[in-house]
Amino acid sequence: MTETPVETTELKAQYSAQVTADLERNTKEQDRLLGEIDALQEQLSTLQQDHAILVNIQQALGIVTPEPTASAEDAAAASVPQPKTGTAPRVGKQTRPRKTTSPQDSKQTKAKANTKKNAAKTAAPKQTAQPTLVELIRRHLTEQSEPRSAAEVAAALTQAHPDRRIQTNVVRTTLEGLVAKSNAQRVKQGSSVYYTSHDASESPATAPSVPDSEEVNG
The missing domain is CATH 1.10.10.10 (Winged helix-like DNA-binding domain superfamily/Winged helix DNA-binding domain)
Structure with missing residues (x-):
């Protein structure tokens, strides 16, 4: 069954009206989001200025701030295992032979580590804390x-x-x-x-x- 020209014209009119309405809604939504972005940027700028003033006052009063701890979100993200991206199965797991060390080798390794540590302490310049x-x-x-x-x-x-x-x-x-x-x-x-x-x-x-x-x- 073929469509008549009248039916085709009505369908075009319906689609045109629907597209026009969708465009209007899209434009209004964009304007609303842009307004919220501008307001958030203004709030962020104000908070940044307040933060700079508070940091200066904190330094003037000689207050030592503790180091920031990892947030709960970071801890949760670290605990979630990362998905494996490899799709091809491994042919076989190759194991490396363990290297056995004798007690004498262990002593030599510890001695070298202590020597490097002492040399680093000697070479490092003494930094004196500046007065507040x-x-x-x-x-x-x-x-x-x-x-x-x-x-x-x-x-x-x-x-x-x-x-x-x-x-x-x-x-x-x-x-x-x-x-x-x-x-x-x-x-x-x-x-x-x-x-x-x-x-x-x-x-x-x-x-x-x-x-x-x-x-x-x-």
Whole structure:
């Protein structure tokens, strides 16, 4: 039974309407997913900025972070055996003859290993741990005869340690942490804030007479 031209035209119209509707749904779904991707990227960027700030504060406070442990997903993935990709059966399993070692050979092997280990220890340079930012700030305040602002402390430490990246806002946060722990004193004069060692003999009245350009709000 052959189709008439009228039936063919109706079928084309139905298919065309169906394809148009599918295209509209596809386009809307793409727009929705693109909007979610943009929102997720913005959230990720914000989290990354917060993470950088928290890491700087953590370093300033001298907090040592433990090494990350393997996650449960990694452990589960490691426990699942990998599927075998080889399809061809092995003709035969070839076994290698075991190499027997005498006690004398074992002693020589251990002696060589100990010699290499001792040589590596001797050749390795001794690495001294660098002082934390908290230690540097406390040492700097102790050596000063007058209170210093956060900007002055940051500039002095940057000049003394050019290999370290020292930021004024991190120094200010560290100084406030020392004040909270009674390891430093805060001296306020006008709109400027100065810091001095807790053990310094100078009183708050010995702050510089000329206000520093460093203000409380940074």
